[in-house]
Amino acid sequence: MTWLRDRLPAGGGLRDEDWAGRHRLLTVLLAVVMVVLTVFGVFQGEHHAVTLLLTDGLILPAVAAAALLRSRRLRSVAVALGFTVACAGFVSLSHGLTEAHFTFFIVVAALALYRDWAPFGAFLVATTLHHGVFGTLVGDHTYDHQNATAHPLIWALVHGVAVLFAAGFQLISWSLSETEEQRAQENLDESQAQLSVAFDETPVPMAMIDPDGVLVRTNAAFREWLRLPAELPAGFALTDLPIKSVDEAGARLFETLTGRTEPVTVTHQYRRADDGSLMWVQVHSTGLYDRHGRLRMVFVHCLDVTAVRDHEAELHYQVRHDSLTGLLSRKAFEHDLAGLLDRSREPVSVIYLDVDRFKTINDGSGHTTGDDVLRALAVRLRQVVPAGALIARLGGDEFVVALPGPAGTGLRVGNGILAALAEPLPIGAQELPVSVSVGVTTAFGPAAVDDVVLAADTAMYAAKRAGGNRVQVFTDALRVPVQERIAAETRLRRALAASPRHTLPLWFQPVVSTVTGQIIGAEALVRMRTPEGTILGPHAFVGVAEETGLIVPLGEHVLRSAIDHLLHWSDRLGYVSVNVSPRQLAEPDFVPMVAGVLAGVPHLDPSRVVLEITETALLSSAGDVSERLAALKQLGVRIALDDFGTGYSSLTWLKSLPADIVKLDRSFVAGLAGDPRKSSIISAVLWLAHSLGMSTIAEGVEDLADWSALQAAGCPAVQGYFFSKPLPAPDFDRMLASAGRTSSLIRS
Numbered sequence: 001m002t003w004l005r006d007r008l009p010a011g012g013g014l015r016d017e018d019w020a021g022r023h024r025l026l027t028v029l030l031a032v033v034m035v036v037l038t039v040f041g042v043f044q045g046e047h048h049a050v051t052l053l054l055t056d057g058l059i060l061p062a063v064a065a066a067a068l069l070r071s072r073r074l075r076s077v078a079v080a081l082g083f084t085v086a087c088a089g090f091v092s093l094s095h096g097l098t099e100a101h102f103t104f105f106i107v108v109a110a111l112a113l114y115r116d117w118a119p120f121g122a123f124l125v126a127t128t129l130h131h132g133v134f135g136t137l138v139g140d141h142t143y144d145h146q147n148a149t150a151h152p153l154i155w156a157l158v159h160g161v162a163v164l165f166a167a168g169f170q171l172i173s174w175s176l177s178e179t180e181e182q183r184a185q186e187n188l189d190e191s192q193a194q195l196s197v198a199f200d201e202t203p204v205p206m207a208m209i210d211p212d213g214v215l216v217r218t219n220a221a222f223r224e225w226l227r228l229p230a231e232l233p234a235g236f237a238l239t240d241l242p243i244k245s246v247d248e249a250g251a252r253l254f255e256t257l258t259g260r261t262e263p264v265t266v267t268h269q270y271r272r273a274d275d276g277s278l279m280w281v282q283v284h285s286t287g288l289y290d291r292h293g294r295l296r297m298v299f300v301h302c303l304d305v306t307a308v309r310d311h312e313a314e315l316h317y318q319v320r321h322d323s324l325t326g327l328l329s330r331k332a333f334e335h336d337l338a339g340l341l342d343r344s345r346e347p348v349s350v351i352y353l354d355v356d357r358f359k360t361i362n363d364g365s366g367h368t369t370g371d372d373v374l375r376a377l378a379v380r381l382r383q384v385v386p387a388g389a390l391i392a393r394l395g396g397d398e399f400v401v402a403l404p405g406p407a408g409t410g411l412r413v414g415n416g417i418l419a420a421l422a423e424p425l426p427i428g429a430q431e432l433p434v435s436v437s438v439g440v441t442t443a444f445g446p447a448a449v450d451d452v453v454l455a456a457d458t459a460m461y462a463a464k465r466a467g468g469n470r471v472q473v474f475t476d477a478l479r480v481p482v483q484e485r486i487a488a489e490t491r492l493r494r495a496l497a498a499s500p501r502h503t504l505p506l507w508f509q510p511v512v513s514t515v516t517g518q519i520i521g522a523e524a525l526v527r528m529r530t531p532e533g534t535i536l537g538p539h540a541f542v543g544v545a546e547e548t549g550l551i552v553p554l555g556e557h558v559l560r561s562a563i564d565h566l567l568h569w570s571d572r573l574g575y576v577s578v579n580v581s582p583r584q585l586a587e588p589d590f591v592p593m594v595a596g597v598l599a600g601v602p603h604l605d606p607s608r609v610v611l612e613i614t615e616t617a618l619l620s621s622a623g624d625v626s627e628r629l630a631a632l633k634q635l636g637v638r639i640a641l642d643d644f645g646t647g648y649s650s651l652t653w654l655k656s657l658p659a660d661i662v663k664l665d666r667s668f669v670a671g672l673a674g675d676p677r678k679s680s681i682i683s684a685v686l687w688l689a690h691s692l693g694m695s696t697i698a699e700g701v702e703d704l705a706d707w708s709a710l711q712a713a714g715c716p717a718v719q720g721y722f723f724s725k726p727l728p729a730p731d732f733d734r735m736l737a738s739a740g741r742t743s744s745l746i747r748s
């Protein structure tokens with residue numbers, strides 16, 4: 001019994017809307033059948049009037065009950081009974097015609113649409129009853145053959161069984177589809193459950209949005225993320241979310257999502273309404289479409305990518321900026337300049353800056369101070385350079401600025417920078433005067449970034465060579481020196497690497513006493529012998545040596561070589577003087593180097609070595625130059641103030657210097673004889689130097705008149721072509737040998 005029950009369908013499981021459709025169909029059908037039956041009955045003749053009235057009289061309430069009753073079951077039973085009556089009526093009107101009984105089987109199939117026991121059962125019972133009762137009472141109205149009329153109950157049973165079989169197969173089919181449906185439902189339930197888990201439990205904020213932008217479903221992560229209540233009010237739409245897009249495109253997000261059929265991924269920045277914080281949100285969306293291609297739903301999941309974005313932005317910033325100054329990095333500058341050159345309708349000015357004597361600051365005051373200077377300089381640049389300009393540090397002490405603007409913009413900005421640096425830079429508690437060399441160039445239209453920057457760099461070098469603290473505009477003529485400079489550097493490196501005594505020989509120019517006419521000393525002047533045998537003057541390589549730092553090994557070579565020669569001429573030459581460039585003096589290793597060289601020649605009186613230092617070197621260098629000079633004096637060497645008269649030439653300043661010798665510059669000396677102003681200045685210097693215990697040498701004496709004037713003014717010593725040009729060591733040697741004769745020549 002239980003076996004059978006398990007296999008029989010449960011019935012009554014149709015969904016309301018499905019059931020209502022089927023019921024409507026069957027009710028209408030029943031009404032139609034009634035009408036057809038009435039017509040049929042009328043044609044059958046008058047003696048059927050009672051049957052017809054009875055039939056219609058029973059179908060009509062069945063139709064009414066089917067339409068008006070509340071219970072699903074009762075309504076379907078009404079339809080079943082109505083059909084039973086209709087079939088019975090039809091059989092009766094057909095005089096029990098066997099074929100008329102087919103209608104019962106049709107109705108079995110029709111009622112199976114209900115998939116319910118009640119109408120089915122009602123029909124079975126009613127059919128059997130009808131056959132039994134009517135077969136007995138009015139046999140000829142139920143069966144058209146003798147046997148059936150004679151044994152109505154047997155035939156009622158036969159018909160009942162036949163209907164039951166028809167019903168049985170309907171049952172089987174109904175049961176099978178119920179099982180299938182159940183299975184489908186289970187699958188659906190399972191996948192629904194899975195979806196629910198995936199949707200509701202995932203930590204990724206997700207939402208389903210209908211085509212009107214209303215949030216149909218959201219998961220806990222979504223609500224938590226946007227601080228929404230667990231239950232959203234009905235009709236809660238995207239526009240009600242407590243976040244607002246920062247940009248236009250983000251505000252039109254929904255149009256973006258619904259405008260495309262393929263999945264969309266977009267990232268926008270939003271501001272939270274509650275605390276105003278900003279966040280980057282990556283939205284992935286997939287549209288769900290019906291089979292007509294209409295959008296039913298948009299399924300979105302959102303990722304808060306703020307941290308990733310911030311990290312990316314940080315990385316991007318680091319790559320694009322110089323960590324020391326916060327200005328653009330070289331890479332970023334080159335990239336942005338390329339864009340500027342492409343875009344700009346105006347010419348683009350590029351301004352290249354290099355700090356003058358930065359190495360002096362760095363070596364003299366330490367790298368921390370050097371860094372502070374670069375930072376302070378960056379701040380100042382930002383102040384003077386027009387807003388929107390690109391400002392970068394290219395590395396070291398080199399900066400570059402680029403901006404669009406009419407011709408002359410670069411020069412104006414360059415001069416503005418120089419003017420802004422007239423004020424010293426604040427470094428910690430103190431202030432440091434800093435100047436820059438500025439090169440300016442202008443590019444039109446798309447030009448190669450490298451070329452433009454190189455041009456500005458070239459102009460900057462020209463400004464630097466011209467003494468720094470100035471602006472130089474690029475011209476084609478400047479290009480040559482760059483190449484020359486590179487060649488000169490290579491040449492100098494080779495010369496230093498070879499045997500410097502041969503490749504970098506010293507020439508000597510005598511210093512002569514105006515009193516005795518004797519050679520009292522000599523200035524060592526370095527020369528370069530090229531592989532081709534040409535002799536180059538210092539102007540061809542000393543500048544490069546200073547720029548590249550090669551002045552350090554070069555200076556050491558000159559000092560050693562000069563001392564060697566002095567020792568060689570020991571009994572004939574009083575002293576030798578060597579030139580020390582500002583850059584050399586700034587080297588922290590300079591004093592130890594001199595000390596080391598002197599230690600190698602213990603028998604030499606160190607006062608026979610003179611170091612010539614220019615006035616500008618002393619002026620421009622950082623504070624500890626005086627300490628360095630004092631340390632040099634401690635070693636016993638003498639200091640000569642070279643080129644006096646070309647720099648500040650303040651006579652009072654002379655007092656504070658630890659110099660032993662003042663060398664009057666050639667510009668002071670030339671034409672002295674005919675210029676009373678020059679001679680009065682020279683007299684003042686001579687007097688002051690004498691009173692300070694310093695000796696004076698007049699440089700660049702080229703003719704007898706000047707020589708005589710200097711002698712008359714009481715200048716103790718002179719140097720110049722009049723007496724001798726600088727000579728190679730062997731020639732100088734010969735001159736020393738014949739010095740007696742030469743001096744007598746001068747005296748005469």
Ligand code: C2E
Nearest residue numbers: 525526537538558579580581700701702719720721722726
């Ligand atoms: P300076 O120290 O002023 O050297 C004097 C320069 O004037 C020498 O040029 C010399 O040849 C030139 N001179 C001497 N007498 C006369 C004259 O009567 N008339 C004219 N017109 N010129 C005269 P030089 O040898 O070409 O040296 C140029 C500069 O190169 C030097 O100027 C010095 O500053 C630098 N220099 C030379 N040798 C060295 C060196 O070994 N180390 C460093 N750091 N600098 C050096």
Ligand code: CA
Nearest residue numbers: 523579612642
């Ligand atoms: Ca000199």
Ligand code: CA
Nearest residue numbers: 642643663699
């Ligand atoms: Ca000089």
